[in-house]
Amino acid sequence: MQGINITITVLIASIVCGYLTAFIAGFCRLSNNIILRKLTGLYVEVFRGTSLIVQLFWLYYALPILFGFDLGSDFWAGVLAISLNYGAYMSEIVRGSILSVAKGQTEAATALNMSSFQRMRLVIFPQAVRMMLPEFGNYLIQMLKATSLVSLIGMTDILYYGDILRSSNLSQAPTVYLLVLIFYFILALPLIFLTRKMEGISKKGVASG
Amino acid sequence: MGEPIVRYENVHKSFGAVEVLKGINLDLKQAEKVAVIGPSGSGKTTIIRMLMTLEEPTSGEIIVDGKNLWHMEKNGQLVPANEKHLRQVRGDIGMVFQHFNLFPHMTILENCMTAPIHVQKEDKKSAKERSIEMLEKVGLGDKLGNYPSQLSGGQKQRVAMARALVMRPKIMLFDEVTSALDPELVEEVLEVIRDIAHEGRMAMVLVTHEMEFARDIADRVLFLDGGVIAEQGSPEEVFGNSENKRLESFLRRFRR
Ligand SMILES: Nc1ncnc2c1ncn2[C@@H]1O[C@H](COP(=O)(O)OP(=O)(O)OP(=O)(O)O)[C@@H](O)[C@H]1O
């Protein structure tokens, strides 16, 4: 079936950009700079408080009209919407994980005369990442599901072709959608496997006290 | 011995509206071993945390090796220290915590060699060699590749000591390092501290409830009470016949 490669490229680009956004926004929310902190806070609330479909339509339809600002392609509009949306959710995981590393860890690192950057890089961040992994894994699968929305802005992904097939032959609708379902599940399998693996890694080596 | 290696000058510390330390004056001589005793909540931990830069004094000065710890000079004026200044001054200080605070994502060996490599810029090979040597010295030469979660409390605390010692501090701070341990594990940790103390090079401040141990290794004992050093002297003086009533009643609890 066609459309798989679209779904996969949108997914991979969204994962990369989404994680990137999550880390950048997560760190900004922990920054000492009040303006940076508030601005990222606003971004997170706006993107968590509104629906992904609306954000997608905004980026694809409204932005070019209102500001004459065109993202250039439906591909980037889709990827940007998904990564900004999930980046907002995941930035909270980044922030929460970093904050939940025990205070004694920072103190021990200080007692070894590490700089604040070294404390983050060598002690806090490696432990925080282990805590993020299971949740990040769950969001991988959610992002895969979210990619189906790009068919709404005319991208020719799996769901789009499913729709086309169905409209050409209505009686086949159940079979077609069953196929679509199976495709998504097959795509999700490696992600589920990865999530398990991430959970396994995260069980080792996190400060509990 | 000349200049003290650490000097507290009228140091006060408040948490919110509560003044915990009400003017601490203290000279720590090179290589001197000082035990700090006192009732719970009297501020023993706070005193050494301020020296480790984990807590900032509300007022007063702490001088380390002739350098002001919490203030630096800028255009001829004293201003609050920045991180760079703190790092310059606290480099000779090491600390061991009540709850170990080992890095759980690193092996025992990595726990020890990370700071020498990244903080002191020592080359990897020699940092590793020295770390192994130090871990052997505290009796953990066979656990190098283990993670902290695989060790007993006593073993963890010995790793924490090795980790501090490879940094070659001139001053070592111990905050009730045995009070989180099962009773049968206390002695192995005290043994290591005794060994370091007898080598004699470092100044040591030990906050402790182990009175026997304090009497054993301390050159001087401080009794902290009511936010000040209420009594101090040699172990004989403090544990002998002190006239201080509160010290007497504090010590009586340990005699039973
Ligand atoms: N970060 C903090 N915020 C508020 N109050 C604090 C803080 N740290 C310590 N205190 C208070 O300061 C007082 C002195 O604390 P400190 O831990 O120095 O006492 P301590 O002598 O070490 O007691 P213990 O023997 O129980 O360890 C206590 O009343 C404590 O509640």
Ligand SMILES: [Mg+2]
């Ligand atoms: Mg204490």
